[in-house]
Amino acid sequence: MDFTDVFRIVNLAVAVFMVLGGISQIFALSLQNIIIGAYVILFGVGTGFLEFQIPPVIAKYASFMFSFIGRGVFYIFIGSIIVGTNWWHWVVGTIIGIVGIAYAVLEFIPSIEPPANMRDADPSWGAEQI
Numbered sequence: 001m002d003f004t005d006v007f008r009i010v011n012l013a014v015a016v017f018m019v020l021g022g023i024s025q026i027f028a029l030s031l032q033n034i035i036i037g038a039y040v041i042l043f044g045v046g047t048g049f050l051e052f053q054i055p056p057v058i059a060k061y062a063s064f065m066f067s068f069i070g071r072g073v074f075y076i077f078i079g080s081i082i083v084g085t086n087w088w089h090w091v092v093g094t095i096i097g098i099v100g101i102a103y104a105v106l107e108f109i110p111s112i113e114p115p116a117n118m119r120d121a122d123p124s125w126g127a128e129q130i
Contacts, residue, residue: 003112003115004115004116007114007115007118008051008115010099011047011048011050011051011071012048012051014044014047014075014095014096014099015044015045015047015048015051016044016048017044017092017095017096018040018041018043018044018047018078018082018096019040019041019044019045019048020092021037021040021044021078021082021089021092021093021096022036022037022038022039022040022041022042022043022044022082023037023041024037024086024088024089024092025037025040025082025084025089026038026041028084036081040078040081040082043078046058047065050065065118066114066118067107067114067118068103068104068106068107068114068118069103069104069107071100071103071118072099072100072101072102072103072104072105072106072107073100073104074100075096075097075099075100075103076096076097076100076101076104077100078096078100079092079093079094079095079096079097079098079099079100080093080097081093082096083097
C-alpha cells in the first residue's frame with residue numbers, strides 16, 4: 001500500500017503548524033521569542049519545500065530529514081520548542097510532537113516504507129570511497 005500522498009499531506013500540515021507556531025511565538029514580543037519564532041518559521045517553510053523539491057545541499061547536510069526516525073526526532077524537537085504558556089502553543093506543539101512520535105515509531109515497522117521524497121538522500125554520503 002502506497003502512503004506517499006498521506007505522508008505528503010501530513011508533512012505539509014506540520015509545516016503549516018510550524019509556521020503558525022513561529023508566528024505566534026513572535027507575538028510574545030521578547031527577543032528570545034522573536035528569534036525562536038523566526039527559526040521555527042524557517043524550519044516550517046523548509047519542511048514544506050522539501051515536499052516539492054530536494055536541493056542537493058539539503059540531502060547532504062540535513063540527511064536526517066530523509067528517514068522516519070530523523071524526521072520524527074526533528075518534529076518532536078520543534079514541537080517542544082513551540083510549546084509555551086498559551087493554549088494555542090500547547091495545541092500546535094503537541095500536534096507536531098505527536099506526528100514526530102508517530103514517525104519515530106514508523107521507523108520500526110518494516111511493512112511501511114518511506115515515501116519517495118524521503119528516500120532521495122544520497123546514500124553514499126559519509127561512506128568511504130574505495
